[in-house]
Amino acid sequence: MILHIQQVIDAGTLSVIRDKLQQQVFANGLETAGWAAEKVKQNQQLRAPHPIIELLQQRLMAHPLVKAAAQPAQWVNVMVNRYDTGQHYGTHMDDALMGGVRTDLSFTLGLSAADSYQGGALVIEDSSGERSWRLEQGDVLLYPTQFLHRVEAVTEGTRFALVGWIESMLREPQQREMCFDLHQAMQAEFQQHGKTAQYDLLSKTYQNLLRRWAKR
Ligand SMILES: O=C(O)CCC(=O)C(=O)O
Numbered sequence: 001m002i003l004h005i006q007q008v009i010d011a012g013t014l015s016v017i018r019d020k021l022q023q024q025v026f027a028n029g030l031e032t033a034g035w036a037a038e039k040v041k042q043n044q045q046l047r048a049p050h051p052i053i054e055l056l057q058q059r060l061m062a063h064p065l066v067k068a069a070a071q072p073a074q075w076v077n078v079m080v081n082r083y084d085t086g087q088h089y090g091t092h093m094d095d096a097l098m099g100g101v102r103t104d105l106s107f108t109l110g111l112s113a114a115d116s117y118q119g120g121a122l123v124i125e126d127s128s129g130e131r132s133w134r135l136e137q138g139d140v141l142l143y144p145t146q147f148l149h150r151v152e153a154v155t156e157g158t159r160f161a162l163v164g165w166i167e168s169m170l171r172e173p174q175q176r177e178m179c180f181d182l183h184q185a186m187q188a189e190f191q192q193h194g195k196t197a198q199y200d201l202l203s204k205t206y207q208n209l210l211r212r213w214a215k216r
């Protein structure tokens with residue numbers, strides 16, 4: 001399950017954040033690249049602790065869809081990536097363990113308006129082929145960390161994005177998808193019909209599956 005959630009952060013907040021980001025000193029992205037990824041990583045990054053990262057991470061952590069889809073146990077290496085014109089991040093795998101935290105999900109939160117730069121698509125490969133995203137500012141893409149992926153070269157302008165990884169209480173993508181679907185069905189039933197007997201059954205199954213599978 002790859003989830004595209006729209007408008008997690010409003011455009012006004014993002015405009016203030018971008019102004020602040022322009023004043024920060026970014027480090028070379030190679031600082032956090034593994035030995036293979038360093039062959040293909042050409043970007044810049046701003047790492048935690050930093051108040052901008054703190055603020056954005058708090059918003060993501062509080063978002064109901066992020067919570068329901070990721071069932072987070074821990075967040076790790078949340079940082080701002082910056083790609084100026086000509087920069088890219090070629091095909092790579094993210095490390096399975098970052099400081100002892102297992103990376104079950106990756107996310108990218110778009111911080112730049114999609115029409116303010118050219119190129120810079122995030123491309124994810126699976127056995128059926130490739131899919132690419134140029135996220136609108138404020139949108140987040142949440143995806144299992146199991147795929148080869150890349151960021152295409154930015155050919156004009158600058159692409160800022162918040163990226164990071166999540167260790168989930170539900171290790172398997174299939175478990176997360178089942179719990180997420182059930183959660184969404186439960187919510188829809190409650191919103192449309194109230195606390196019906198069907199809602200209670202969905203809720204019972206959701207909570208019991210979570211209890212059965214969740215590990216921290
Ligand atoms: O900038 C992005 O959207 C993703 C970057 C990425 O793949 C990474 O930092 O490992």
Ligand SMILES: [Fe+2]
Nearest residue numbers: 092093094149
């Ligand atoms: Fe990556």
